[in-house]
């Protein structure tokens with residue numbers, strides 16, 4: 001793949017990771033890209049790098065435009081190794097004395113990853129760097145999604161380089177929003193739900209801050225996936241909507257099962273929710289990837305979780321999902337638990353406690369059924385569904 005001029009004098013020189021299917025526990029069915037950018041000005045500047053394994057591709061793409069030794073500055077918007085893993089190779093190639101601009105926390109984090117004594121230049125929030133015709137402005141975006149994260153704004157070009165924010169794990173022939181259209185939005189939504197959801201309150205504040213600064217934005221260039229040039233505000237508006245987490249009349253019935261009893265209960269709950277006009281579906285945890293369920297969690301008003309009791313506890317996939325869900329801190333949900341058991345029956349109580357700890361509105365202490373659900377037990381599941389439905393918006 002060749003380098004690509006994305007704006008006058010600004011080139012994409014990153015890499016497409018076509019085959020990655022797991023990104024620290026997040027399923028990436030369409031791979032991803034590591035976007036890095038080369039700015040040609042009086043001072044030639046490399047914005048971010050790529051995952052270590054793709055460093056040679058990065059160097060090759062830079063070489064299509066300029067001798068890498070001519071790079072004057074490197075900017076690291078984020079320490080995570082999918083963007084900084086290639087730094088050692090880059091610095092070796094361009095000269096170890098070249099300045100590396102990063103946030104103050106970026107400095108702390110980069111030095112924990114790389115023992116080399118590079119010429120780090122920690123920058124202030126709002127600090128500026130003149131490249132010649134261009135001025136770059138640095139904006140701290142702490143906890144979006146690491147403490148070191150920052151945006152860089154190219155003033156004259158009206159381009160915002162946003163690191164992980166506004167990205168998508170998507171590698172395809174399309175490079176820009178206008179080339180792929182609406183089809184990119186499910187990828188952007190999944191990315192938000194699995195990476196940024198827990199920082200939703202900070203995102204709302206950041207968007208307000210950027211709006212109050214009155215920044216003109218012609219393009220948003222994230223470090224993953226397609227770049228936003230036709231309508232960059234579309235993804236900003238989507239982030240606001242997703243951050244607000246307004247619940248829909250939608251419920252997820254998330255479960256696992258040993259001998260189909262909890263599955264029968266899940267089907268009864270989902271069907272009864274449907275009869276109450278709730279968009280509901282049973283989601284079996286060994287059929288759905290946790291990161292795909294998480295995408296659906298984003299706008300669901302209700303989360304209903306079922307587990308059989310196994311060895312006095314939860315079925316392992318249910319524990320896995322609850323841990324993942326809890327970490328991402330979704331808000332504004334009603335919830336309940338259900339499950340079958342043989343003799344001890346702790347699972348429903350354990351799930352209910354977890355749901356309460358997540359500050360969900362638990363509508364019932366849950367339905368537990370010994371062995372195989374009979375008609376009475378199925379009716380208890382339907383009644384649970386009706387209680388949930390009453391709490392959801394019309």
Ligand code: FEO
Nearest residue numbers: 078080082083164
């Ligand atoms: Fe794409 Fe937080 O790294």
